[in-house]
Amino acid sequence: MADNYCVIMAGGSGQRFWPASRKALPKQLLSIEPDLTLVQATLQRVPKEIGPERTIIITNASQVAALKAQVDLPDANIIAEPLGRDTAPCIGLAAKIIQKRSPDAVMAVMAADHVIRPTAVFAEELCCAMDFAARSQGIVTLGIKPTEAATGYGYIHLGEVAEGAICQVQAFKEKPQKPQAEQFLADGGYLWNSGIFIWPVARILDEIATHLPKLSLSLEDLDEDIDTDRFDSRLKEVFPTLEKVSIDHGVLEHADNRFCLKTTFVWDDVGSLAALARHNEQDENGNTKLGDVVALDTSSCIADNRSDGILALLGVEDLIVVRTGDAVLVAKRGQEEQVKNLVAKLEQDGRGEFL
């Protein structure tokens, strides 16, 4: 493990958590569980053997300041994308940086906005996957045992057992429709794709060279600027020229020698405001109250008022209410996926001051 790396992707715009999340303060910089923000909790899950010197966060330029206020990493380990180009360029860039610093490293890449418990189990299973990736030179993904026929996640079709809890991957399946999701759940041979990947940097860069040759050339072009003063300005030149493509579509679906580790930790991708109820306590009426909230004759509400001032609920049920300094959202529970439509409307109406 001596020279392995963790990469945390923290560039999401987090529209679904509006008004708490903003362009400059996305979901991963908010607290969903008590105490830590999502990115802080993600950092805490990085195995101790890796440590901050070999942990890299990739974010976008507009969020660097808010991120640096929350995390304690060397400046050279906080990479600011000038603009988002999906996961393949992001991961390719991280792999290139790591390769330059530690050519034989295995890297793990994960999102900054997941809730995972317990930390120790995650760290142990991640180390197991990194060890296997080093020995096999394989592409390893962490699979989650499905608890429902979710249509919001990709699935992994498992093949034969490779070793212990690690299986071959037969196929990555895109987010399914409900009937197919139910089939996957009943079959038992499918896991949710957590989006947490582990591989030797040399291996993933080879795969990028094979399947995304233009991206590979651009990364080669950046190579001599890595860890120099020129790096940020070179990123600003190169990034806008890159094709938007995900690592799943661009690389993983076409690769072989793929594996999946069946994990045992609890995993939640915190897709919407409903997550606040999953990760905080409820009062005797089923209300999730964060911050200064007074509720009378009120049940099954999520009320988030983690700012100065007061939020009062009277005779209501099944609502999500979020109060921030300059904005309030009142939504019906079950409509939380539509918060992004509201944000789109604000964008359309030229209300950028609230985005």
Add this chain to the structure above:
Amino acid sequence: MADNYCVIMAGGSGQRFWPASRKALPKQLLSIEPDLTLVQATLQRVPKEIGPERTIIITNASQVAALKAQVDLPDANIIAEPLGRDTAPCIGLAAKIIQKRSPDAVMAVMAADHVIRPTAVFAEELCCAMDFAARSQGIVTLGIKPTEAATGYGYIHLGEVAEGAICQVQAFKEKPQKPQAEQFLADGGYLWNSGIFIWPVARILDEIATHLPKLSLSLEDLDEDIDTDRFDSRLKEVFPTLEKVSIDHGVLEHADNRFCLKTTFVWDDVGSLAALARHNEQDENGNTKLGDVVALDTSSCIADNRSDGILALLGVEDLIVVRTGDAVLVAKRGQEEQVKNLVAKLEQDGRGEFL
């Protein structure tokens, strides 16, 4: 009309409009209709012949500053009660002040928190009542034709016609239970008591002397301090010693020579937040939106955001949402009467900073 007076009682605490209303900013200092606040609209209804020199507002000490920012009256015409003692002391004091300035005056007394339309009809009918009070030396009240079997108002049982739209009063009836209210409505001989009274100052002071002799003595005691530098400090001495009693119970129920003018204006006592819907326009989904409000898939809501910042509603119906600088209320429509319970709870919990 040359030396007649109007008295506006503006001392209510307006708990039912929380969080827009506060101890220092009660309902009468808020706008319910577009543009004017309730007290400003009340002032605008005072007949021109009376004018600001003979218009007196009685408020309480904690509201004087906010009131003076809204109205343009001589300082001597804004009277600050050190504490509330119900309407008999308030009206007695006003009568005493007016008597000193203009012994033969007729005074009209009205609340600052009613919505009345049209202004011209009100002014005309008020002048008619003042003229009749001067000629008859009677106690005249303005009656409102009931539009429903309301249980929130007192009723006036009409007697024989005295002159034009003015009848004798057989009895003042307290707020009835529903069956009695329905009986009143069906009978046709009962009007709502608007709480707007007109009488010669000499007459009401005589009635107070007869029915509330202790109050009368206290007012006599204040007489020589009226319109002097000593007045405010003397009020602070005398007011706490006065008995809390309403003009209705303390005087009017026992008096004779009482009349009621059947008015034709539209009258609303703005008892709760529901009034915002009655006095503002609705959008195509039945939403009443004041200030910066964005609503998606939302119907039949009252959303009041007349402050900086934004209020967004998503997929909700039948809610009342009020956003102010430091507080938000989300209540079910139909529960607006319970807002006072919420305020009581805040008081109980020691949350004075929000009251």
